[in-house]
Amino acid sequence: MSLVWIILGLLLLVVGGEFLVRSSVALSFKLNISKMVIGMTVVSFATSAPELLVSLNAALTGSPAIAINNVIGSNIANIGLVLGITALVSTIGVDKSFFKLNWPVMIFFSVLLYIFLRNDSQLTSIEGSVLFGLLIVFLFVLIRAAKKEDVIEEVDESLSVVSNFKIILWLLIGALALYFGSEWLVDGAKDLAKALGVSDAVIAATVIAIGTSVPELAASVIAAVKKEKALSLGNLIGSNIFNIGSVLGLTSIIKTIEVTEATILNKDIYWMLAFATVLLPLVFLPRRMDISKYKGLLLVAAYAVFVFLAFSA
Template sequence: MSIFWIILGLILLVIGGEFLVRASVALSFKLNISKMVIGMTVVSFATSAPELLVSLNAALAGSPAIALNNVIGSNIANIGLVLGITALVSSISVDRSFYKLNWPAMLVFSILLYYFLYNDNQLTALEGIFLFVGLIAFLIILIRSAKKEVALEEVDESLAVVSNFKMTIWLLIGAAALYFGSEWLVDGAKDLAITLGVSDAVIAATVIAIGTSVPELAASVIAAVKQEKALSLGNLIGSNIFNIGSVLGLTSMVKTIEVTDASILNSDILWMLGFAVVLLPLILIPKKLDIGRFKGFFLVAAYGVFLFLAFRSQV
């Protein structure tokens, strides 16, 4: 039964996220926010809503391991699973801004998260504020640098003429779906952990993380098959930064997140740092600024090792 609630929760999170993104973009157009800013901020915040609700719900429900590893596992899956499988389908060209801004920012956020947790085994409200303010600073730098280039995100302009009534309905559907989806996903994950005899942290870093990455993976693979270079490494890096800065930042402002499972600091977050660090040499070794099938296979294989060790550690 726990699997049923997990699947239903994930479906509702996907639906809720989609409606929230549409409503947020429509509202932004009505507020006369530029298309580029909408794509780089509003859409990014809205697409982080499912992860935010899951982490917030888990923290308030007394499951801090799920709140933390929902983000840590998602960051690992974004690079190992999503980027790796997409590269196996079609090579991905990397923009030079990757190692000038995006990668250093992701590494700084990842190291800060590790330091905050390692320092006192918790993520406090003050540390959450620091992470969130850091995210805002990153976005300001990103927007200023993007003004010199072509807008990085595509935004559906048809949403500019959506009626207030329809926008309100989308917001209500999105909010309800996200609320119930996060509730059922967290409850199902806790039950599954008990059934399998593993910790909440393992379920969050594997089952929940893979589940929340499936929509992004599907979209990326479809884009690769169609030879549409819709997936940029910058989008995945940006997602990892948002996960730490907004999801954990905002959640810890509401409730201090404690490290209740030793594997989070001893293993999971080290894997997250490892995947972040290994990206730079992968980008710079021949063929430079390109992630081809061999590199994609390496990432997927490394992710497979992570999954194997995560469950094996519980045996």
């Protein structure tokens, strides 16, 4: 039964996330916000909402391990699973912003999270405020860079003519779906952990992380098949930065998150740091500035090892 609740919870989170993104973008058009800012901020925050609700729900209901490993596991899955499988479908080109801005910032956020957690085995409201504040600074730098390069963000312009009634309705549907989806997912994850005799942290880093990465995986694979240039390593790196800065940042501002399971600091966070770090040599060796099928296979294999060790420990 726990698997049923997890599947239903994930489905509701996908539905809720989609309605929240649509309503947020439509509302932004009403407020005359530019397409570029909508694409780089509004959409990014809205797509992080499912993970935020899961972590917040877990923290408030006494499951801090799920709150933390929901993010750590998602960051590992984004690189090992999503990027790996997408590269197997089609080689991914990498632009210069990868090593000039995106990758260094992801490493910085990852290491900062490690330092905060290792320091006193908790993420306090002050530390959360620092993470969220730095995310805002990062977004400001991104927007300035995009303006200089005249970057045009892909935003659904049909949402600019949506009625106020629809916007409110979509917001309500999104909010309700996200609320109940996070409730069912966290409850199902706790029950599944008990049934399998593993910790909440293991389920959060694997089952929940894979589940919340499925929409992103589907979108990336479809884009790869269609040979769309919009497919970008920067999108996945940006997602990892957002997970730490907004999901863990905002959650810990509301409630301090304590590290209750040793595997989080002894193993899981090192896996996250390793996957983040290995991207640099992968991009440059042996062929520069691309993630080829062979590199994708290496990432997927490494992710499979991570999942295997998580359950066999």
